[in-house]
Amino acid sequence: MKTLKLLLISGLIFMLFNNSVWVNITLVRPSELVMPEYIKSIALIDRTKQDETPQNKAEQILTGEVFRQDEQAALKLGEGFLEACSGTKRFITVLTAERFTGDGTKSTFPTPMDWDMVTELCDKYQTDALFSIEIFDTDFILTNAPVKIDTKDDAGKIHTRLEFRATGVAVINLGIRVYDAANRVILDEYRTTHRMNFDAQGGTLQAALNQILDKVEATNKASFDAGFMYGERITPTYYQVTRYFFDHPKKTLGKGVRYSQVGDWKNAIEAWMKPVNGDDRKDAGRAAYNIAVAYEVLGDMEKAKEWAARSHTEFAEKDADEYYKMLCNRVIEERIVKQQMPE
Numbered sequence: 218m219k220t221l222k223l224l225l226i227s228g229l230i231f232m233l234f235n236n237s238v239w240v241n242i243t244l245v246r247p248s249e250l251v252m253p254e255y256i257k258s259i260a261l262i263d264r265t266k267q268d269e270t271p272q273n274k275a276e277q278i279l280t281g282e283v284f285r286q287d288e289q290a291a292l293k294l295g296e297g298f299l300e301a302c303s304g305t306k307r308f309i310t311v312l313t314a315e316r317f318t319g320d321g322t323k324s325t326f327p328t329p330m331d332w333d334m335v336t337e338l339c340d341k342y343q344t345d346a347l348f349s350i351e352i353f354d355t356d357f358i359l360t361n362a363p364v365k366i367d368t369k370d371d372a373g374k375i376h377t378r379l380e381f382r383a384t385g386v387a388v389i390n391l392g393i394r395v396y397d398a399a400n401r402v403i404l405d406e407y408r409t410t411h412r413m414n415f416d417a418q419g420g421t422l423q424a425a426l427n428q429i430l431d432k433v434e435a436t437n438k439a440s441f442d443a444g445f446m447y448g449e450r451i452t453p454t455y456y457q458v459t460r461y462f463f464d465h466p467k468k469t470l471g472k473g474v475r476y477s478q479v480g481d482w483k484n485a486i487e488a489w490m491k492p493v494n495g496d497d498r499k500d501a502g503r504a505a506y507n508i509a510v511a512y513e514v515l516g517d518m519e520k521a522k523e524w525a526a527r528s529h530t531e532f533a534e535k536d537a538d539e540y541y542k543m544l545c546n547r548v549i550e551e552r553i554v555k556q557q558m559p560e
Contacts, residue, residue: 301448352392502532
């Protein structure tokens with residue numbers, strides 16, 4: 218039964234991709250939080266420095282924390298934030314070496330910074346705001362479990378073996394404040410726990426563990442990812458989507474597809490206009506769909522929506538309705554991005 222299901226799924230996937238080609242399009246996603254227009258530059262500081270007390274040293278030994286591990290990871294978080302902001306250039310970002318001791322804990326925010334200090338730091342780095350890491354704690358958890366794997370030999374005999382699966386979970390407890398120096402207000406106070414899994418499998422437990430990133434590398438990677446995600450929270454970011462369009466029947470759609478493969482979308486549209494005006498309703502619907510994709514690639518969203526709508530309403534192409542909705546969502550996103558990125 219399982220084999221039959223796999224064959225059916227494989228057949229459906231083959232049919233889907235055998236009748237389509239694709240193009241990647243780079244889009245801009247709006248940020249979740251809109252910063253005021255006058256905030257054009259941000260300096261990054263760290264307020265999670267720990268005093269070198271006997272209690273803190275004992276905790277590092279008990280948890281197996283590498284020397285200055287959290288400090289390294291906090292720097293990686295800052296690098297992730299800078300990477301997210303670098304695409305659309307909404308902000309000029311400055312990664313500083315400033316570290317301060319806060320009166321908070323590893324799970325609670327400290328008292329907000331003194332505003333004179335905020336102004337002093339913004340003047341020093343010539344920025345409008347401060348990005349302050351105020352809660353930062355990392356952990357790395359290892360779990361493992363043996364799994365029975367059944368295999369059948371040529372004679373039909375079933376053999377059972379053990380496989381060991383190990384999972385490392387890097388956990389980042391994070392709290393960020395963004396300070397507006399000019400108006401002396403906190404623009405954002407953000408608290409989250411970010412997790413990243415690292416999975417491996419092997420014939421022995423040690424073989425599985427050996428494939429997992431070491432604790433420091435995994436923690437740094439998760440910290441970078443957490444910083445990047447916060448960057449996406451306050452600045453528009455680029456992302457890629459894949460648009461599929463029809464390749465068959467090659468007799469009617471093939472010429473336009475060949476033009477698309479060399480980036481000549483205008484001639485592709487012209488080639489697909491012929492089957493749109495032809496007698497075959499199915500071919501016409503697919504050609505109209507392809508024309509919609511072509512106009513999206515060219516950046517003419519109104520034309521793309523028009524042709525996706527025609528493909529759905531006039532020719533009953535079943536995929537066109539969903540595509541039309543995606544185009545409408547993209548138009549809304551672009552409108553928001555323009556508001557978030559003043560010229």
